[in-house]
Amino acid sequence: MTKPVNPQKLDGHASSGHDVPKISLRNLSVTYPSGDGTPVKVVQDVSLDVSPGQFVSIVGPSGCGKSTLLRVLSGLLEPASGTALVDGNPVTHAKDRVGFMFQRDTLLPWASAEENILVGAELARIPPQYIAERVKSLIGFLRLAGFEKNLPHQLSGGMRQRVALGRLLAYEPEIFLMDEPFGALDSQTKSAMGRELLRIWTEHRRSVLFVTHDIEEAVTLSDRVVVLSARPGRVKLDVNVDFERPRDPKVLRKDIRFIEMVDRIWSALDLQPI
Amino acid sequence: MLGQFAVDPIWISRPSLIAERLWSLTLEGELWRNTQRTLVEASLGLALAFTVGVPIGIAMARYKYANAVAEPFIMSLYSLPRVALAPLFIIWFGIDLFSKVMMAFSTVLFIFMLNVHEGLKTMDRDLIDLFRTMRASRAYMTRKVLLPWIVPWIIASLRIGVGLSLVGAVVGELLGASAGLGWYIEKSAGRLDTTGVFVGLVMLTVLATIGNILVARLEARFSGWRP
Ligand SMILES: Nc1ncnc2c1ncn2[C@@H]1O[C@H](COP(=O)(O)OP(=O)(O)OP(=O)(O)O)[C@@H](O)[C@H]1O
């Protein structure tokens, strides 16, 4: 059964007001140089706070700057103006590990599934004696057993994404930035991966910023859904999703409040004609 | 006229004569001595070009501004026919082994430099960015991403380099040497000994073939990840 609950109660320590937000974007604008030299504004004046342990999804039309926002948060990109803070510090000086799962699969093409996951564990500075065990347990957990020696081009698209997720988990980030991580998966695998992600999230309570095109997925997984407008991206809608957890997608899908919320988000998205 | 050209062993020799000569030279140890000499010159030149060229190629990719200044000079050196350097190298480095090693080296060096540079220019930026988000050290990125990435480009350089290093060594030998297959060919030609010339060519072909087989092995071993 899904009952709306008080968001205060849902977030526990998260939204108690005096806490420093885990992630904080303040009046952030980002520009890219365009072909003819004039800068193009792709993100405009975005302010967004994510509390510790909060799961926030970002949806928006293609090209509205979702990936760009995550790149700024991971320190890969300098904003044109505004600030991006992690725990109150500029992202480039963040103490926390920020894990990024790219939209494109970015596995080392010459390294096996196992070796790719190992990279995350090594960069997390996990003591060497625990690394092999950690990688092995992730392989099992992500149902990659039997494929650990395969190179990325010998894996299916869904398996490659699971390897990328394995590398992210092996890195044990305090903050998860996930750019359409399950975009290439079939709907069954997608919801299975979503369940796994929620399981991990429930266990460790990390802050998650999750970009997706799938509104139902966003509503099912998140505490909050942020809708960006078409380029230049602005926050158009910011809704709290206060359905009780744990959520059962099968039940939730039939819930009238779920349907209404999905509908509200749909209409907030100004879909451009192609 | 043409008929005479085709039959007369003066011009093209005969397979049986070449085989006989190969056999007698082998028995004398002469064949091995000359082949070994050319092999050593070419492979030292190739190894030196690899050792110097790969780091320079990496530096060219890393220091973009310095490279923008240096590249025109590099390209004009690259376009200079290295054959024309041979007389100079013989004056500088003598008629022995070293001048031929330098000939082979200068012929192949640019192949490594330019290939590695080109390979790094096509590097997958997202891979680098991903490692940066995980705060990988430069040493870790070099070991895990950069070096594996350029392996196929190095192998491609070796593939070209096998032939070119032989060219460098042999050109050096033709101009002044006391041993080597180029020297043997030159000496034979001077005596109108066509059989001797062909023996030299056969052995050069054998060296090139062995080199190519070794490179193909390397390629099979290291480039399997390219789908
Ligand atoms: N490196 C770049 N140089 C110039 N323009 C860029 C660059 N990267 C992205 N852009 C532009 O910035 C805009 C936002 O890109 P971004 O990748 O953030 O969009 P997105 O919201 O993630 O889209 P999608 O949903 O399709 O992934 C796009 O219009 C894109 O063309």
Ligand SMILES: [Mg+2]
């Ligand atoms: Mg994107």
